[in-house]
Amino acid sequence: MLSKPTPSITATPGPTGQATVLPAGKISIVQSGDTTTITGGAGKNLMSDTNISLSKDDAYLITMTYGGLPTSLCLVSLGDRGVPNTLEDWGSKAEIFYPKGSFNSGQFPVIINEAYGPWTMVIEKNPKAENIVAGPKVNASAGFHNSQYIHLKKGKATFKFTRNTLVEHYANGIHLVLFNVDKGVQEDYLWWNMGDASHEYTVDISADGNYTVGGSCMSDWEATITQ
DSSP states (O other), X not given: OOOOOOOOSSOOOBTTBOOOOOOOSOOEEEEETTEEEEEEOSBSSEEOSSOEEEOTTXXXXXXXXXXXXXXXXXXXXXTTEEOOOEEGXXXXXXXXXXXXXXXXXXXXXXXXXXXXXXXXXXXEESXXXXXXXXXXXXXXXXXXOOOOOEEEOSEEEEEEEEEOOSOGGGTTOEEEEEEETTTTEEEEEEEESOOOSEEEEEEEEOSSEEEEEEEEESSOEEEEEEO
């Protein structure tokens, strides 16, 4: 059992200097329907006073925004699972789609492993596909991001990816997955751990529905989809 750390009001110095001093003893949790909004400040090894409810039978879209120093990290966990890590140099925002079965069912605390500024986590349970693009292209920026929602038909779908490798050291940092948003499940892996600037992959789409490509990539990317 993880013991509750003593709150501290001074953040540990970040990689580029001293972080902004913020009261981090309190983590605010606000529930509104299927959306939970959690806010906190700079700190390390801190735990929320109250828990949030998660279920293995639900899918979740988690979005993090962060206002820390450039190159500093914001590392937050739900229970024993980390959520999208945000890096100031990646635009201070990260999001990821967690399909059904990603979390165990139960009540979980929010834990600040490390943060050097204010942050917000928005958790949407069983998110609905909105602003669906007509296609055939989707894209996302570097870091942890999802593409636009797109409607796909049952049958073969070919994804042709291109990306801009900004930092060669991170050339292999790719993990892109296709999610069926309507069902809240993972459909297939699309691209992972390859240093090429382009990639092509064909998927057997199991059902007509709304989909998104999510995961992480260390550079901007786009995909043209043909069916």
